[in-house]
Amino acid sequence: xxxxxxLELERATSKFGPMASAHEGYAVILEELDEFWEEVRKKRENxxxxxxREELVQIAVMAIQAIGDLEL
Numbered sequence: 001x002x003x004x005x006x007l008e009l010e011r012a013t014s015k016f017g018p019m020a021s022a023h024e025g026y027a028v029i030l031e032e033l034d035e036f037w038e039e040v041r042k043k044r045e046n047x048x049x050x051x052x053r054e055e056l057v058q059i060a061v062m063a064i065q066a067i068g069d070l071e072l
Contacts, residue, residue: 001057008061018069025066032058 019025036055039047066072 004057005060005064008057009064012061013065019066020069022066022070025062025070029059029062029066032062 019028032055036052036059039052039055
């Protein structure tokens with residue numbers, strides 16, 4: 001899991017650059033959390049566990065990126 005997070009962090013950083021503010025960090029993390037929540041709300045038999053995992057990785061990546069970019 002950590003290798004996947006590291007690779008996605010490198011990809012996201014090169015594609016989008018650094019976060020400019022805490023507001024941006026919050027918005028990006030909230031967007032990823034909402035995407036995870038959309039999948040969670042589905043009936044169990046309709047959920048994509050792969051999609052849930054992808055969104056959780058994105059949440060981790062955006063949180064780590066925010067910590068680094070905002071020097072927290």
